[in-house]
Amino acid sequence: MTGVSHAEDPHTLNEWTHVLCNEEMPIFSNTALSIHNVLNDDRKGAMELASVILQDPNLTVKLLKISNTPHYNPSRLKMVTVSRAIIMIGSEVIRELTLVCSFLDAILSSINKNQANEEIAQAIHAAVQAKSIAVAANDASPEEVFIATLLNHIGSISFWCFCGEQGGRIQELINMGCSHEAAERQVLGFKLADLGVSLSKAWKLGGLIEEALKPVVLSKDPRADLVHLGYEVTEAIKEGVRSTKYQDCIKKIERLTQQPKQVIVENIKHNTDSASDIARQFGAMDAAQLIQGHQNESGDLDDFLPVIDKKQLQFQISQDITTIISDKIDLNLLLETVLEGIHRGIGMDRTVFSLLAADKQSLKEKLSLGWRKEIYEHKVIFNVLETPTNLFFHALNGAQAFWAKPSENAKLYTLRDINVVGKNECFMMPIFSNKAPIGLIYADRGLNKQALTEEDFSAFNYFAQQANIGLIIYRMQRS
Numbered sequence: 001m002t003g004v005s006h007a008e009d010p011h012t013l014n015e016w017t018h019v020l021c022n023e024e025m026p027i028f029s030n031t032a033l034s035i036h037n038v039l040n041d042d043r044k045g046a047m048e049l050a051s052v053i054l055q056d057p058n059l060t061v062k063l064l065k066i067s068n069t070p071h072y073n074p075s076r077l078k079m080v081t082v083s084r085a086i087i088m089i090g091s092e093v094i095r096e097l098t099l100v101c102s103f104l105d106a107i108l109s110s111i112n113k114n115q116a117n118e119e120i121a122q123a124i125h126a127a128v129q130a131k132s133i134a135v136a137a138n139d140a141s142p143e144e145v146f147i148a149t150l151l152n153h154i155g156s157i158s159f160w161c162f163c164g165e166q167g168g169r170i171q172e173l174i175n176m177g178c179s180h181e182a183a184e185r186q187v188l189g190f191k192l193a194d195l196g197v198s199l200s201k202a203w204k205l206g207g208l209i210e211e212a213l214k215p216v217v218l219s220k221d222p223r224a225d226l227v228h229l230g231y232e233v234t235e236a237i238k239e240g241v242r243s244t245k246y247q248d249c250i251k252k253i254e255r256l257t258q259q260p261k262q263v264i265v266e267n268i269k270h271n272t273d274s275a276s277d278i279a280r281q282f283g284a285m286d287a288a289q290l291i292q293g294h295q296n297e298s299g300d301l302d303d304f305l306p307v308i309d310k311k312q313l314q315f316q317i318s319q320d321i322t323t324i325i326s327d328k329i330d331l332n333l334l335l336e337t338v339l340e341g342i343h344r345g346i347g348m349d350r351t352v353f354s355l356l357a358a359d360k361q362s363l364k365e366k367l368s369l370g371w372r373k374e375i376y377e378h379k380v381i382f383n384v385l386e387t388p389t390n391l392f393f394h395a396l397n398g399a400q401a402f403w404a405k406p407s408e409n410a411k412l413y414t415l416r417d418i419n420v421v422g423k424n425e426c427f428m429m430p431i432f433s434n435k436a437p438i439g440l441i442y443a444d445r446g447l448n449k450q451a452l453t454e455e456d457f458s459a460f461n462y463f464a465q466q467a468n469i470g471l472i473i474y475r476m477q478r479s
Helices: 013-024 026-039 046-054 057-067 082-089 091-108 114-136 142-150 154-162 165-175 180-188 192-202 207-213 224-239 244-257 261-281 285-292 310-326 331-347 391-396 415-421 454-478
Strands: 350-356 362-369 381-383 402-404 426-433 436-444
Touching (some): 026 091, 046 362, 057 082, 114 154, 114 224, 114 261, 114 285, 142 224, 192 207, 261 285, 310 331, 331 362
């Protein structure tokens, strides 16, 4: 991504917001809005949040790696599923971590200019400094301060990653002695801080993120001051420890935290090291070097969740399932973990758990992974046809897992089925309650067309059976 060309440069705040949301970062826009919709619907919970995250395999892996770092997981209890991470870290922190991972994925895939890397480096550095101050000040949620600070310059970062010639004209004015804000207004007609506010509203980021983006005079949350102080510290460090700005920052932190000056100075130095490492964990290598001036060789992200093969992942997820079944069963968590085991552990393209409708004529999605939908809320629906017997009627009326193959079961693939799932090999297993089928787990590789194997089928059968076993135990616990 090289940014929009001069001929296509947006000319207004609304145009820039539209281009960034819909043309330059559509995947991030979809993720942000889907997460907002999930967390603002009382009927939805961890299961739906995990589903949004699991739609993007790269995002899933990065989120799990970062969740397993000491920064977020000081207990070092390994988390191999998104569901487990949500339980251990909390849905709000996972939500915000997902936003950051998805945002950085969107911008780091562009050809970043020097200014963009400077902005990313400052954001990460300021976030670490702000979180440290929040901890020392006994803030209720230092992680929220960290994320709000990291995304506080979202307008500037987005602009500098995707700007065309407008960025060059702003740089020229700054080099001639113009202030950043004056240069931005002259070229764009608005400040990049205004773009941050506009993007935050479009993406419904909400909470402290949105509060801290407001001009200081309009912000009603004193915690926004922690966000701004994080940036003040990074600016003060650039001016040097003997500068007036640096000394003013120390005094502010002293008043907030009641810490001795020497402790504050040592924390600021330590935070700079930490910020470099965290930048690398997010994949922002150039920013990491800018923060510290050299690459910190310790704490590679892969140390926290090494790349593991399918069998290892299947084993670890099966351990999670055993833990769930051994305790008072959370049915949603069980089904979500089973689906994650099938989807990630076996390496399927599309996986879905569907419930049988009351009229037994259709199966409606309860949880799906990997389905390419224009809108997340759209549900996958399978028709259940007895005459002629189709895939889903056949699978529901069996007692075992079923491996459907177009070459052998051509008559089961009705035109309706093909319109929904294509004519692919697939695995299906009915889910029972009191020996009656109530739903179905379906999985295929209908996107990459990779062949299914006996080993895959065996693993699918194992995971799907765990859902049935869990349901039996769940009913026993409730009787």
